[in-house]
Amino acid sequence: MSSLNKPGLAYLKNEMARCERRIKKINEKPDPAKPKSNILLYELERDLRREQIEACEKGKPLGITGLGPLTRAMGMTPWDAIMAADRTHGNAATEYFAQVRKLGMPDHTCDRCSILVPMILNGDFPKPNFLFTSNFECLPVFLAHNLLAEYLQIPKFNIDRPFNNYMGERNEEQLQYVTDQIKEMVEYIETTVPDCKYNEERMIELLEYDRQYLQTFQELWKLKAAIPCPLNGRESFREIRLSNMYPDPAKAVKYMRLYVDEVGERVEKGLGAAQPEEKLRLLWSVAGPFYDDPFSWLEQRGVAVPAAEMTVYNGWFSGREPIWGDPWNGRQLSPLEEEARQFDFVWGRLGSDWVNTHLHSCRDLHLDGIIYFLQWGCPVSNNLGRVVAEEAEKQLGIPTLLIEGRMLESSGYNQKDFYAKLGDFIDVCTAWKEKRL
């Protein structure tokens, strides 16, 4: 069997080839409109895919233990099927959805969590050697991972965290609770997954890289507040990987440094993404049609999208949520406590935090409205869109567009209708802005 035909490698090989093509293109004919640092980003992505291929071929463990660097510190190569699913939009996604329906699975759940299952079962993406599940993730991610683990008999460990805003507290007992579970998970992996052993030195090293990486994102957040906004919407919308995901985290930190410096230069020159001039600034929330580019469409109409609201990111970027290495109640956390603290996506909590993160982002970045994408099968965000809208109007005097859609399945997408709604919303935001001023 050739390596290309080996189960799980087709996707990785294709992604690697795509990155190589882009690197070659940038080297041969750089686009002055795009960040020069992009080449490093493609190299990082290529290196991750190369490492995953090697892990598959040599039988090294692939897995995921959460958000932080524990995966690598356990000796596993990060397994990122959810983010891989995000890249399978358009026709490939439609084919996967046909399979999903044929398998008797619902196609009304979150797109990425539907696609994930046939991707793995078909062998288009490698089967992991270990999976974690948690109540801090959204429900469809939990269910998809749980299904894979139970169906394919993959070793799994579930970590439960209390709401950190439950009863308004963030206390030592709760931190200890999650830390103890992580210690149990480490033991479980060491006894269940061959070649895995916790390496604390590696953990500390990776934590430091993540800290530096996120510190540059905090600089970027300040730059995003500039008027005009220097970032285009596609950059804002990009779901990031932390530096620990990459085989060379130092390179990831270097990439972010270069990227943020480039953005800083744009700010100094007063360059903005919206053309011919910035009239409005919007927050894009939850997800969007990955098979289309509404951001360019908006920018052509003078609308900038400085930020997207997803999971925990804006909490870190804005400095409202602690990043790796920040003190906890006046002390430094141990590496596993640090991992425990970060088991905490904002939408795993009660709703007030999800509402507030929108309001904070809008205030910080001087935004005029929110585009709230009602992604099919995402109960955690869908069922709070109206409350976000009401609070944004009440507290900030800005409107929200609740717009239904699917992030990967494009067969039912009507671009004309979608853009018409965006167009109407621009008019509403403009009128409200004039009223506010």
Added chain:
Amino acid sequence: MKTNHNMEDRLRNLLAANKVENRTKWAAAWKQQGKKVMGLLCIYVPEEVISAAGVLPWRITGSWEESTTQASFYRPEMTCRYCSHVLESVLAGDLDFLDGVATTQVDDDFKRLWDVLKYINKPPFQHIMYLPHTISKNTLGMWHRSVGEFIQAMEKFAGVTIKDDDILKQIEIYNQMRDLLHRVYQMRKNQTPPLTGSEVLSLTTAARIMPKEEFNLEVESLLPYLETRKPEMNNNKPRLLLCGEFLDNPDYVQIVEDAGAMVVMDELDTGSKYFTGMVDSSKDDPLGQLADRYMNRPGLSRMGDWHSQANQIIAWVKEYDVQGVVELRQLYSLPLDYRSFYLSKILEEVGIPYLSINREYHPSHMGMLSTRVEAFVEMIQ
């Protein structure tokens, strides 16, 4: 003969308790005594605590009407239909008699329903309990704490002090209810069960809205009658186990039975999962024993232990001499959607026929469901 008629009437009255026209009767009577009523959404909230505070626990059945116009303002169409129908009832004012609502964050839909209830401040008191999704020494400890916090919240809500003895007394009452329902379920193993599947669902949902002492008295006095009761049923019909969640409308069970089958066991949170598992009252730690019982009994599909859940179903299939499993998955309720994929593999491996189909929360598309169940029943016959 006359006695039997009387008993049949009493049984019919009991089975009609959760019908729309009767549902609020006990809550209204309770309130007339100047006492409070607490609406419940999820089977993990320990009801004994509520009763120990002198408050009536009352499981919320959502509106059985098709329209959720008001709820759709907050909840898009494609989200858990039970939660949407509950919100519809709240917004329509049908549940204005409730003094409070309690739930856990069992899944994202429940969590977000609670968020919206909190946001609109209806009912006037809202409590959400932390619920771990796995069982270990560690997670059970935090669950005990969550139950302890719930006791404090109930004390404040009801203006009372809840003592261990109050909890112990309620444990006794609730254990009696569990035992009585267990005895009814045991009779379902008979070649001709005394109650149809839809009648059993009517009974278990009645248990959730009536004062437990009253419910217990009624069931206890009906048990001898049930032992002799022989409904007109064809014994040659295939015996089915019914899976589902948030299924509280007996019409759905009736469809399955009208398709030519007997529903002799269920894996419903509104049925067997509600009462299975006693609280061990022999030890000195009533709070701990109470908390353990709520975690240790068969769980909802949101709990990740699908292997154990599948094994439980297989065990019940053997115990109740079941020929097939029918699952009525509520539309847009994701955990069962995913679990069904796993369950179909496991049940196929052990040779148990399995049909899993979507249904609405309110009665809808009954003809289509009926056709699919009929085909399944024919196949296993």
